[in-house]
Amino acid sequence: MSIRLDRRRLLMLGAATIAAAGTGSLAGCGSDDASGDGVADLQLWTFLDPTGTDPRGKALQEIVDGFNGSQSAAKVTVTSINYAKIDGEVIRAANTGGGPDIVNIYLPQLAQHVEGGSVQPIDEFAKDWLAQAGSDYLFPVDSAKIDGELMALPWESRVWLFWYRKDILDKYGVTPPTTLDEAVAAGAAVRKASGNKVTGFAIGLSEQSLGADFMEKFDPLTAGYGGAVIGADGKAAFAGDAGVQAMAMVKKFADAGAFGREVLTMGADEVVNGVKAGTVAMAIAGSFRVAATRSADGVGDNLVTSPVPGVTAGRRLPTAVAGQTLAMGANTEHPEQVWAFMQYYLSAESQAKFAAAGVLPVLRSVYDQPAVAQASNAKELLEWRDYLAADGKVSVYPPDYSELSTNLVKAAQKMVFDGAAIPAGLTEVQNQYNQNRK
Amino acid sequence: MALYLPALVLVALVSVFPIAYALRLSVYRTRALRTVEFIGWDNFATVLGPAGWADIARTFVYVVASLLLAVPLGLALAVLLNKQVRFVRLFRVVILLPWVVSQTVAALLWKWLLNGQYGPLHGLFGGEGPLSSTWGSMASLIVVNVWLSYPLATILCLAALQTVPAEQIEASRVDGCTPRQSFFQVIVPTIRSTLLILVIMLTLLYFNMVTLVYTLTGGGPFSGTQVLSLNAFLQSFQFFKIGVGAAYSVVLFVLNIVFGVAYIRVLKGKNDG
Numbered sequence: 001m002s003i004r005l006d007r008r009r010l011l012m013l014g015a016a017t018i019a020a021a022g023t024g025s026l027a028g029c030g031s032d033d034a035s036g037d038g039v040a041d042l043q044l045w046t047f048l049d050p051t052g053t054d055p056r057g058k059a060l061q062e063i064v065d066g067f068n069g070s071q072s073a074a075k076v077t078v079t080s081i082n083y084a085k086i087d088g089e090v091i092r093a094a095n096t097g098g099g100p101d102i103v104n105i106y107l108p109q110l111a112q113h114v115e116g117g118s119v120q121p122i123d124e125f126a127k128d129w130l131a132q133a134g135s136d137y138l139f140p141v142d143s144a145k146i147d148g149e150l151m152a153l154p155w156e157s158r159v160w161l162f163w164y165r166k167d168i169l170d171k172y173g174v175t176p177p178t179t180l181d182e183a184v185a186a187g188a189a190v191r192k193a194s195g196n197k198v199t200g201f202a203i204g205l206s207e208q209s210l211g212a213d214f215m216e217k218f219d220p221l222t223a224g225y226g227g228a229v230i231g232a233d234g235k236a237a238f239a240g241d242a243g244v245q246a247m248a249m250v251k252k253f254a255d256a257g258a259f260g261r262e263v264l265t266m267g268a269d270e271v272v273n274g275v276k277a278g279t280v281a282m283a284i285a286g287s288f289r290v291a292a293t294r295s296a297d298g299v300g301d302n303l304v305t306s307p308v309p310g311v312t313a314g315r316r317l318p319t320a321v322a323g324q325t326l327a328m329g330a331n332t333e334h335p336e337q338v339w340a341f342m343q344y345y346l347s348a349e350s351q352a353k354f355a356a357a358g359v360l361p362v363l364r365s366v367y368d369q370p371a372v373a374q375a376s377n378a379k380e381l382l383e384w385r386d387y388l389a390a391d392g393k394v395s396v397y398p399p400d401y402s403e404l405s406t407n408l409v410k411a412a413q414k415m416v417f418d419g420a421a422i423p424a425g426l427t428e429v430q431n432q433y434n435q436n437r438k
Numbered sequence: 439m440a441l442y443l444p445a446l447v448l449v450a451l452v453s454v455f456p457i458a459y460a461l462r463l464s465v466y467r468t469r470a471l472r473t474v475e476f477i478g479w480d481n482f483a484t485v486l487g488p489a490g491w492a493d494i495a496r497t498f499v500y501v502v503a504s505l506l507l508a509v510p511l512g513l514a515l516a517v518l519l520n521k522q523v524r525f526v527r528l529f530r531v532v533i534l535l536p537w538v539v540s541q542t543v544a545a546l547l548w549k550w551l552l553n554g555q556y557g558p559l560h561g562l563f564g565g566e567g568p569l570s571s572t573w574g575s576m577a578s579l580i581v582v583n584v585w586l587s588y589p590l591a592t593i594l595c596l597a598a599l600q601t602v603p604a605e606q607i608e609a610s611r612v613d614g615c616t617p618r619q620s621f622f623q624v625i626v627p628t629i630r631s632t633l634l635i636l637v638i639m640l641t642l643l644y645f646n647m648v649t650l651v652y653t654l655t656g657g658g659p660f661s662g663t664q665v666l667s668l669n670a671f672l673q674s675f676q677f678f679k680i681g682v683g684a685a686y687s688v689v690l691f692v693l694n695i696v697f698g699v700a701y702i703r704v705l706k707g708k709n710d711g
Contacts, residue, residue, distance in 0.1 A: 088675040095471040116470035116678055196566075197555060208656030210676065261570040262554050264659035279555040399470075403677040413660055 040074040040334040042341060045090055046104035047083035054292045055357035063350045067341055074337035076102070084209050087112060094118035094330045101332035102341060105152055107143060107322045108397035114146045115399040119327040121149040125339040133346070136363045138385065139321050143394045152325035153342050155351075157360040158288045159319040159388045160216055161305040168198060168281040168302075179309050180249060180317070183282065187258025190281045201258040202280040203250055204266035205416065210402045211409025213268040214250075216320065217284050218408065221246035223318040223393050224311055230396040236404065236433040239426040247415060247422045254416045261417060275303065284308055287384050291358025291377070305380065307387045321392040323362065360384050404433050457691065463684035470678050481685035489661075494689075497665040500580060501644040507584045508640060509633070512591020517621075519592065520599045537589035545653035548582045572662030575655050579663050582654060587643065591636055598632035599625065634705040641697050645690055666690050 048054065050061035057080075064076050079100070081089055087109045093099035094117060105113055113119050130150075134141055137154070144152045162183075164176055169186070172193040177183040187200025204213030218238075219229050227242020237243070253259055266274065272289050274280030276296035285293075287305070294303050308317035326345055328338050344350060351361040352371035360381060366372055367385060375381070398404070411429045414420035464481050466473040484490060519530055536544070551557050554567030568574030602625050610620045626633070648671045651657065657664035657672070666686055674683025 088678075091471065091678065092675065112470075112678065117472070197560075199555070205659070206656060207658040207661075208652075261566045261659075265549075265553070265567065265569045274555065277556050400677065403679070406672075406676075410658070410661060413658070418660065 039072065040337045042074050042076045042101040042332075042334060042337060043079060043329075044076050044102040044104070044341075045079045045081055045086060045100035047081060047086050047106075048078075048104070049080040050078055051080075053295065055295070056288070056291075056354065056359055059353040059357040059359070062353055063345060066350070067344045070344070071340070074334060074341065076341055090329075091116035091118045097331055099331055100329045101334060101338050103327050103329055105325050105327050107152075107154065107325055108395075108401055110144060110152055110325060110327070111146055111397055111399040112402065113327065114151050118330050119151055120330050120332075120335075121151055122153065122328050122339065122342075123150045125328075125335065125342075126150055126153065129343060133363065136365050138362055138364055138388060139392055139394055143321075144325055152327035153346060154323050154325045154362050155345055156288065156324040156354065157321065157362050157385075157388055158286045158323050159321065159360065159384050159392065160220060160284050160286055160308065161290075161319070161384070161387070162282070162308040163275060163285045163290075163293075164282045164304055165275060165278065165280075165299075166302050166304050168278060172281075174281075176304070176306075177282075177309055179313050180311055183309055184249075184252050184256045184258055187253060187282055188256040191257055191259065196260060197279065199259045199262060199274060199280045201253055201282045202263055202266060202271045202274055203253060203259060203284070204268060204271045205263045205409060205413050206265055206267045206270070207406055207409050207413070209267040209269070211267075211405040211412075213266065213271055214409040214412055215405045216268065216286070217250065218243075218246055218412070219320050219395055220284075220308065220317050220393070221249055223320075228395070230398060232396070234396065234398060235437065236430040238408070239423065239430040243426055244423050247412065247426060250412065251416045251422065264413060264417070275299070287360055288358065290380075306383075307391065316387070316391055318391045318393045319387060321388055321394050322397075323360075355381060360388065398437075400433075400436070404429075407432070460684045460687050460691070463681050464688045466681050468679065468681035471680055473681070477681075481682050482689070484682055485685045485689050490689075492661070493664055493666050493669055496576070496663065497645065497667070497693075499576065500583070500663075500665055501641060503580045504583045504587070504644050505637060505640055507580065508588045508591050509637060511584065512588045512636070513595045513633070515588070515592045516595035516599055519596055533592060534589040536585050537593075539586065541586065541647070541649040542653050544582060544586050545650050548578065548585075549654055552578055569655060570659065572660050575659060575663050579651060579655055583644065583647070583650060586650065587640060591640065594632055594636045594639075595629065598629035602628045631705060634701055638698055638701045641701070642694055645694055645697075666693075 044064070046060065048057045048060045050057045050064070060078065064078055068075050083106070086103075087105070090099055090103050090105075091113060099118060103113075103119065105119070110119075130141065138157055139154075141150070141154060144150060144154055168190065169176060172190050174186045174189050174193075177186045183201055189200065190198055191200035203217050205211075206213070215229075222229055222238055222243045225242035225245040227237060227240050227246075229236070229238045229243070231237035238246075268285070271280060271283050272285055272293055275283060275285070276293055276299055278298070290303065290305060294300055308319065310316045326342050328335060328342070332338050346363070348363070348366050348369050349371075351363060351366040352369050355361050355366065355372045356375050356377075358377060361367065361372065367382065372378060372381065407429050411420070411425045415422050415425040463473065465476060465478055467475050467477045467480070515533055519526060519533065523529075539547075549569070551559055552563075552567045552569055554560055554563040554570065557567065560567070568578045606624060606628070607620055610624045611617075615623065646667050647665075648667045651663060651665055651668045652671065655663040657668050667690060670683050670686035670690060672683075673679045673686060
C-alpha cells in the first residue's frame with residue numbers, strides 16, 4: 001500500500017503535528033484529572049525529598065499519605081526540587097501556563113513569586129480558618145501578606161541558633177562562648193590548635209546559593225546593633241552604623257583567625273556539612289537543620305544549640321524569623337482541593353509530625369499537643385519557641401532580595417579578605433539597590 | 439516547497455523564534471518574566487559596562503585556556519589510542535569515561551576532591567583549597583572543564599586519524615621525514631578539517647556552559663569565575679531580570695556567530711588554498 005503525500009496533505013500533517021505537540025505540552029503541566037475518575041491530581045512542588053534521609057521529608061510523606069487516605073476528592077503527588085532551583089522552576093512553569101497546584105515557598109522568596117505571577121491570593125479561602133486559628137500563630141501571619149493580600153500560609157518557623165560541636169571544643173580545651181567577642185576568641189583558638197584544619201567559627205561567604213548563609217548572619221547581627229537590612233520604607237538601610245558594626249564583627253572573626261579563606265567556598269550547606277564532618281566547630285545555623293545534622297555519623301548529642309550570644313554578656317542576639325510557607329499555584333484548576341490540603345498541612349496532627357522531625361511548629365497550641373510535649377526533642381523545641389517569641393525579628397524581604405543578597409556577599413568578600421573599606425563597600429551596594437528600586 | 443515546510447516550521451519554532459524573542463526581550467525593561475517598557479540599549483549598557491567587560495575577559499580566558507588544553511590533549515590521546523597495543527579497548531573505555539559524567543556530577547565530585555579541609559587532596563592545600571582564590575578557582579574550573587570535554591576531542595581526532603592512509607605516512611617516512619615531521623606535516627594537515635570542526639564545537643560548548651560553572655564555583659570567589667553564560671542564567675532565572683539576561687545571551691550569541699564564522703573562513707581559506 002502506498003500513501004500519496006500531496007501538498008495539502010503535507011500541510012494538514014504539519015498543522016496536526018504542531019497542534020498535537022502544543023496540546024501535549026499543555027497537558028503536561030499543572031493539575032488535571034489524570035485518572036478520569038473525578039479525583040483531582042494535585043501537584044505539590046517542594047524542596048523536601050520524601051525519599052531522602054532528612055526526617056522532614058519522611059514527615060512530609062506521612063502527611064501526604066494521610067491526606068490522600070483521608071478523602072477521595074484529590075490525590076497529592078510530591079515533586080522534589082533542590083531548594084536553590086525551585087523558585088526559578090516554579091516561576092518559569094507558571095508563566096507558561098503550567099506549574100504546581102501547591103508550592104512550598106521560603107518566606108524570603110515569596111515576594112519574588114508574587115511578582116513573577118506564580119501564586120495566587122488565598123484570602124477568600126483562608127478567611128474563616130484565620131478567624132479561628134490566626135491568633136494562634138507564633139509570629140504574625142501578616143508576614144505572608146504582599147500588598148495586603150495573603151499569598152501563602154506559613155507552616156514552619158525557624159530560628160537561627162548558635163551551634164557548636166561539644167566534642168571539638170572539649171578536644172581543644174575551649175569553653176562555649178557567651179558573647180560575640182568570646183566567640184571570636186574561641187573560634188580563633190580552635191582553628192589555631194587544629195593547624196587550620198578545623199574552621200573555628202564558620203560564616204559562609206560563598207556567592208553560591210545567593211549568599212544565603214552570610215545574610216542569615218548579617219541580618220541578625222545588624223538587628224543586634226539596632227538596625228535593619230531593609231528599612232520599613234522598603235529601602236536598603238544596611239550601610240548605617242548598625243550594618244557597619246555588623247560587618248566589622250564578621251571581619252573581626254576573619255582577622256582573629258576564627259575562619260580563613262575556606263569560607264569563600266562555603267554556603268549554608270557547606271557550613272552544615274562541615275559541622276557534620278567535624279571541620280567546623282561553631283556556626284550560626286537554622287533550627288530546621290539540627291535533626292538532620294545530628295543524624296550524621298559521630299554527631300548526635302555532640303551538636304549543642306543555644307540562643308546566639310549577644311554583643312554583651314547576658315544578652316542574646318535577635319534571631320531572624322522566617323520559615324517555609326505553602327502557596328496556591330497561579331494556574332491550579334482545583335483551588336478548593338488545594339485549600340483542603342493546606343488546612344490538612346496546618347492541622348495539629350501534621351504539625352506534630354513535623355515537630356518530631358525537628359521542625360518548629362507555627363501554631364502555639366501545637367506545643368501543648370501530647371505528641372509534641374512528650375517528644376524526645378520537646379525541651380529543645382520549647383527553648384527555640386521561647387527564643388523566637390522573645391527575640392524573633394521578622395525581616396522585610398523585597399522581590400529583588402536574591403540579587404541584593406548576592407551583591408552583598410560579593411561586597412563582604414572584598415571587605416573581609418580584600419581590604420575594601422567597610423562603610424564604602426556597604427554604601428556602594430546600598431546606593432545601587434536603592435537606585436534600582438526607583 | 440511543501441516538503442520543506444515541516445522542517446522549516448520546526449527550525450523556526452526551536453531556533454528562529456527563541457532568538458527573535460531574546461532580541462526583543464533584550465531591549466525591554468522587564469518585571470519578573472513580563473516586559474514592562476521599551477528601553478532601547480540600556481540593558482546592553484549594563485552588559486557592556488565595566489563589570490560586563492570583566493565578564494567578557496574572564497569568558498575569553500576560560501574558553502581559550504580550555505581549548506588550548508583540551509584539543510592537544512584530545513589529539514595526543516587519540517594518537518596513543520590509534521596505536522595497536524594490548525588492552526587498547528580498555529584504555530579507550532577508561533579515557534573516554536569522563537564523557538558519560540554529567541556536568542553537575544563532575545562539579546560536585548571535583549568540589550569534594552578540591553575541598554581544602556576534608557577533600558582527598560586536602561593535604562596539598564593546607565586548609566584552603568584552590569577554590570578559595572580567584573586564580574585557583576579559574577584554574578580549577580578550566581581543569582574540570584577540560585576533564586569533561588577532552589573525550590569528545592579524543593573521539594573526533596581518533597576517527598579522523600583512522601582515515602589517514604597508512605601509505606601516505608609510510609611514503610613520508612621513506613622520503614626521510616622523522617616521526618615528528620610526519621605527524622605535523624602529513625597527519626595534522628590531513629585531519630585539519632576535523633580539528634577545526636572540533637574547535638568550533640568546543641568553542642560554542644565553552645561559551646555557553648552554565649551548569650559546570652554554577653555548580654563548581656557559582657562565579658566566585660570575588661566574581662573570579664563569573665562568565666557571560668553564568669550571568670545570563672543568574673540574571674534571567676535567579677534575579678528574574680530577564681531583559682538583562684537576554685542582553686547577556688545576545689552578546690553571547692554574537693560572540694558565537696563571530697567565532698563560528700571566523701573558524702569556517704579559516705577552514706574554507708585553507709581548503710581553497
